[in-house]
Amino acid sequence: MITLASDFGSPYPAAMRGVICARSGARIEDIAHDFPRQDVRAAAFWLREVVPYFPPATHCVVVDPGVGTDRAALVVEAGGHRVVAPDNGVALPVARRLAGEDPTPEPGTTDDGATADVDTGNESATDGAAGIRVWEVEYDDAETASNTFHGRDVFAPAAAAVHDADSVGDLKRCRPTDEWVDLRFPDPAVGETTATGEVLVVDGFGNAITNVPGDVLDGLEEVRVDGEPAPVRRAYAALAEGRRLVTVGSHGNVELAVNRGRGDEAFGVGVGDEVRLAR
Amino acid sequence: MITLASDFGSPYPAAMRGVICARSGARIEDIAHDFPRQDVRAAAFWLREVVPYFPPATHCVVVDPGVGTDRAALVVEAGGHRVVAPDNGVALPVARRLAGEDPTPEPGTTDDGATADVDTGNESATDGAAGIRVWEVEYDDAETASNTFHGRDVFAPAAAAVHDADSVGDLKRCRPTDEWVDLRFPDPAVGETTATGEVLVVDGFGNAITNVPGDVLDGLEEVRVDGEPAPVRRAYAALAEGRRLVTVGSHGNVELAVNRGRGDEAFGVGVGDEVRLAR
Amino acid sequence: MITLASDFGSPYPAAMRGVICARSGARIEDIAHDFPRQDVRAAAFWLREVVPYFPPATHCVVVDPGVGTDRAALVVEAGGHRVVAPDNGVALPVARRLAGEDPTPEPGTTDDGATADVDTGNESATDGAAGIRVWEVEYDDAETASNTFHGRDVFAPAAAAVHDADSVGDLKRCRPTDEWVDLRFPDPAVGETTATGEVLVVDGFGNAITNVPGDVLDGLEEVRVDGEPAPVRRAYAALAEGRRLVTVGSHGNVELAVNRGRGDEAFGVGVGDEVRLAR
Numbered sequence: 097m098i099t100l101a102s103d104f105g106s107p108y109p110a111a112m113r114g115v116i117c118a119r120s121g122a123r124i125e126d127i128a129h130d131f132p133r134q135d136v137r138a139a140a141f142w143l144r145e146v147v148p149y150f151p152p153a154t155h156c157v158v159v160d161p162g163v164g165t166d167r168a169a170l171v172v173e174a175g176g177h178r179v180v181a182p183d184n185g186v187a188l189p190v191a192r193r194l195a196g197e198d199p200t201p202e203p204g205t206t207d208d209g210a211t212a213d214v215d216t217g218n219e220s221a222t223d224g225a226a227g228i229r230v231w232e233v234e235y236d237d238a239e240t241a242s243n244t245f246h247g248r249d250v251f252a253p254a255a256a257a258v259h260d261a262d263s264v265g266d267l268k269r270c271r272p273t274d275e276w277v278d279l280r281f282p283d284p285a286v287g288e289t290t291a292t293g294e295v296l297v298v299d300g301f302g303n304a305i306t307n308v309p310g311d312v313l314d315g316l317e318e319v320r321v322d323g324e325p326a327p328v329r330r331a332y333a334a335l336a337e338g339r340r341l342v343t344v345g346s347h348g349n350v351e352l353a354v355n356r357g358r359g360d361e362a363f364g365v366g367v368g369d370e371v372r373l374a375r
Numbered sequence: 376m377i378t379l380a381s382d383f384g385s386p387y388p389a390a391m392r393g394v395i396c397a398r399s400g401a402r403i404e405d406i407a408h409d410f411p412r413q414d415v416r417a418a419a420f421w422l423r424e425v426v427p428y429f430p431p432a433t434h435c436v437v438v439d440p441g442v443g444t445d446r447a448a449l450v451v452e453a454g455g456h457r458v459v460a461p462d463n464g465v466a467l468p469v470a471r472r473l474a475g476e477d478p479t480p481e482p483g484t485t486d487d488g489a490t491a492d493v494d495t496g497n498e499s500a501t502d503g504a505a506g507i508r509v510w511e512v513e514y515d516d517a518e519t520a521s522n523t524f525h526g527r528d529v530f531a532p533a534a535a536a537v538h539d540a541d542s543v544g545d546l547k548r549c550r551p552t553d554e555w556v557d558l559r560f561p562d563p564a565v566g567e568t569t570a571t572g573e574v575l576v577v578d579g580f581g582n583a584i585t586n587v588p589g590d591v592l593d594g595l596e597e598v599r600v601d602g603e604p605a606p607v608r609r610a611y612a613a614l615a616e617g618r619r620l621v622t623v624g625s626h627g628n629v630e631l632a633v634n635r636g637r638g639d640e641a642f643g644v645g646v647g648d649e650v651r652l653a654r
Numbered sequence: 655m656i657t658l659a660s661d662f663g664s665p666y667p668a669a670m671r672g673v674i675c676a677r678s679g680a681r682i683e684d685i686a687h688d689f690p691r692q693d694v695r696a697a698a699f700w701l702r703e704v705v706p707y708f709p710p711a712t713h714c715v716v717v718d719p720g721v722g723t724d725r726a727a728l729v730v731e732a733g734g735h736r737v738v739a740p741d742n743g744v745a746l747p748v749a750r751r752l753a754g755e756d757p758t759p760e761p762g763t764t765d766d767g768a769t770a771d772v773d774t775g776n777e778s779a780t781d782g783a784a785g786i787r788v789w790e791v792e793y794d795d796a797e798t799a800s801n802t803f804h805g806r807d808v809f810a811p812a813a814a815a816v817h818d819a820d821s822v823g824d825l826k827r828c829r830p831t832d833e834w835v836d837l838r839f840p841d842p843a844v845g846e847t848t849a850t851g852e853v854l855v856v857d858g859f860g861n862a863i864t865n866v867p868g869d870v871l872d873g874l875e876e877v878r879v880d881g882e883p884a885p886v887r888r889a890y891a892a893l894a895e896g897r898r899l900v901t902v903g904s905h906g907n908v909e910l911a912v913n914r915g916r917g918d919e920a921f922g923v924g925v926g927d928e929v930r931l932a933r
Contacts, residue, residue: 097396099389105858107686107700110657111904114707117655117683124683125396125403128386133859134914142386149393149527161914164889243888245904248707300384301412330522331443346390346524356413356440376675378668404675404682407665421665428672428806579663580691609801610722625666625803635692635719 097153098259101127101143102247103134104158111245112156112252119256127155134161136186138297138367140279141305143179143190144198145347152176156247156255159186164243169233169250170276171264178264180233180255182246185279188228195227231270284308290374293350295365302358303351304365308373310344320374321352321363332356342373376432377538380406380422381526382413383437390524391435391531398535406434413440415465417576417646419558420584422458422469423477424626431455435526435534438465443522448512448529449555450543457543459512459534461525464558467507474506510549563587569653572629574644581637582630583644587652589623599653600631600642611635621652655711656817659685659701660805661692662716669803670714670810677814685713692719694744696855696925698837699863701737701748702756703905710734714805714813717744722801727791727808728834729822736822738791738813740804743837746786753785789828842866848932851908853923860916861909862923866931868902878932879910879921890914900931 098116102109109129116124127146131139139159147155152175160167160182168183175194179187192198233254240249257267264270284293284307293308313319316328319342329341332355340362345351350373353359360366377395379388388408395403406425410418418438426434431454439446439461447462454473458466471477512533519528536546543549563572563586572587592598595607598621608620611634619641624630629652632638639645656674658667667687674682685704689697697717705713710733718725718740726741733752737745750756791812798807815825822828842851842865851866871877874886877900887899890913898920903909908931911917918924 101386101389106688107659107704108857108904110659110683110685110704111707113683113685114704114709117711118707118709125389125392127389127392130385146386146389146393149390149397151393151397153396162891165891242902242904242906244890244901244909248904299387332523333441333444343523344521346387346521346527348521351523380665380668404668404671406668406671409664425665425668425672428669428676430672430676432675578666611802612720612723622802623800625669625800625806627800630802 097125097151098122098255099125099127099147099150099153099155100129101131101139101155102129102158103131103139104129104247108245108247111248112158115248115252116156116256119253120260122154122256122259125150131159132297134159136161136184136279137281140186140189141281141297143186144193147177147179147190148175148193150177154178154180154255154259155190156251157181157186158247158251160184160246163246168273168276169235169246169254170273171231171233171254171258171270172276173229173231173264174227178258180251180258182251183232183277185277188276188279189281191228197227229264230273230276231264231267232273234269234271281307286312290372291350292370292372295352295360295367295369295371296349298360298367301353302360303345303353304360304363304371305345305347306350306352306371308350308371310348310350312373313342313344313350316375320372322372323374326352326363376404376430377401377534378404378406378426378429378432378434379408380410380418380434381408381437382410382418383408383526387524387526390527391437394527394531395435395535398532399539401433401535401538404429410438411576413438415440415463415558416560419465419468420560420576422465423472426456426458426469427454427472429456433457433459433534433538435530436460436465437526437530439463439525442525447552447555448514448525448533449552450510450512450533450537450549451555452508452510452543453506457537459530459537461530462511462556464556467555467557468560470507476506508543509552509555510543510546511552513548513550560586565591569651570629571649571651574631574639574646574648574650575628577639577646580632581639582624582632583639583642583650584624584626585629585631585650587629587650589627589629591652592621592623592629595654599651601651602653605631605642655683655709656680656813657683657685657705657708657711657713658687659689659697659713660687660716661689661697662687662805666803666805669806670716673806673810674714674814677811678818680712680814680817683708689717690855692717694719694742695837695839698744698747699839699855701744702751705735705737705748706733706751708735712736712738712813712817714809715739715744716805716809718742718804721804726831726834727793727804727812728831729789729791729812729816729828730834731787731789731822732785736816738809738816740809741790741835743835746834746837747839749786755785787822788831788834789822789825790831792827792829839865844870848930849908850928850930853910853918853925853927853929854907856918856925859911860918861903861911862918862921862929863903863905864908864910864929866908866929868906868908870931871900871902871908874933878930880930881932884910884921 172179172187172191174191181187291312293306295304337356352363354362451458451466451470453470460466570591572585616635631642633641730737730745730749732749739745849870851864853862895914910921912920
């Protein structure tokens, strides 16, 4: 199975679909083609949340603001999955989760209210050495039909080849590499009575999804969000229509929501905004 | 085959797709993921219009304003199809049509212009006893990963199991039930020279689809809509671009339309608005 | 394989999908269902750009402003592909490309700056005699369930039958025809130092795609667009975010773009607008 994910909208993904169908008999399933345009971090977040539900597959991901520059094309292998993507970090968060290095985060034990700046880089790099393997896909710029549509001309053919190969190492265009662009979501600062994080993404319903792990809400019926009290509920429909609430979203993180409404507007927050939670 | 229908937009349905692919080899086809948000009646209408064109299949439907509350999850079986959906009525109109209880409606014979309030409930309940079977899917709230995404954690796994089962009754989590939430579209009042109904849905083209059966237009070249005359035509393109018309839509009902334009705007109507037709 | 392409949005294509699944075991892949509404030329452009990447398949295309009128339904066969579509020209540009009659265009040698009005009609008609075969699909208007949804009632059943037939000629409802509506994109006027064309389509990113062949930019680092200088670059990201540029798009034509922005707005052009390029 090959899945497709991009920020291409329509109809560009159809050309990728055609290229794959012409080269491989793989079943194709879409993840999404409406990721926020050229927002590598949002795509990385959604891939981390969605891909692990699939059985082992090849995932062709193209959110690629650097198309046509000399950024590399990668295959990132973890947990039996193979992610074919540009070398901009988009594949790394999901790879860590697939490799078992990134379970749903648990709250840390930093000082109350302080913004933690924990460098987990080395730790993960060590842990991940066995779990994640990365190849660079060589492609000849002069061979590609277009400098503006590597989804069709580089990533789709690579995904078809990677899917059909017993081992990525069998492909002569793929050479192992230990250098790649990483991408990490910011760590929240979680204390005894407060947690400070930020909005990672806003979904189509308007739910503002933060990087704060959901268990900071354990046992709470109310929490202060940026100083204002808001009810904590397990389900959107636990309150009347239009009421705002704080909940643990399907991704395990704290989410600012409104029953049948938009949480981002009700709480006045957008992607990248700081969110301070306090008991 | 498993079809997916929801109001989730993107990328949440991809997680459902992954869950199903991890549990079943079923072919997956999308019906839609952009049903009007949390509008159970609109979803019920579109399912009734679309699902009967499929060969017998399992249909996983999630328009679910009550997610995370104690509303049940159902399997509704009719005409060889199995619909897995929340217990909010969304599956009943299509089930009645699949069971042959809801053919394209024919005009009644109520008094001219009077608003009929025909209770067809008993009649259908009787007719339907043999044609529709309903099971409740037991799920343990504590087992589900999320209270906000039962599409992924309850309905997708249920759909995979229901699809793969020879009989729904073979599944130990499914127990027959004779209690469920019903949903019926309002009946129009159809007289000799007038018909009064309402707009059930507005489609993406702006066509305002009513609950008035199309044969009230038989033989007419013009009809009064809320007092104003409008041409009756068999095709949008029978009039010049921008001209409004009344036609029989692909669902068999009276539709207010504009050739290459929006009927809802031209006729000044929206979902739920009353529409009075008169010769 | 059957591909689907339309301007139907959602959920109407699902009914087509159901009809096909009920009649054929063909794999179904979507090309797009959000082509600009009733814009036959835009659909024809995108089909020409996307379909050739697929392996030989049956393509069911419904952008059909004339639905319900007496316009014919066609099967257009070329290069091993079969396109089932209304007789409004939408299938002809892709058919010419599949037949090898329409390679990526090369600049002509007309006078500098003059608007060429080259009639390539006869030439192509001659070239294409062997490469393109067209059948009319007979359908009985009285048999169709709807005059407003031939996608479901005419084209989807025809596509299923055409896909499953060894030869289109085997289908008794298909009779060869040599009359059909053609559609040709306007020819640009390409001179030694200037080229005048028009914007054919604007894609979802805002890139304004012209009919001017990309090789007019060969060797240039700058070009005047309607008198104003603009940089010529091979990739969007070759300039800073928000900077406008002229590039050769993935379709091989000159494209007016902005890195991470909308080219149509930055250059002040829309579909059908003239674009004058000068060294």
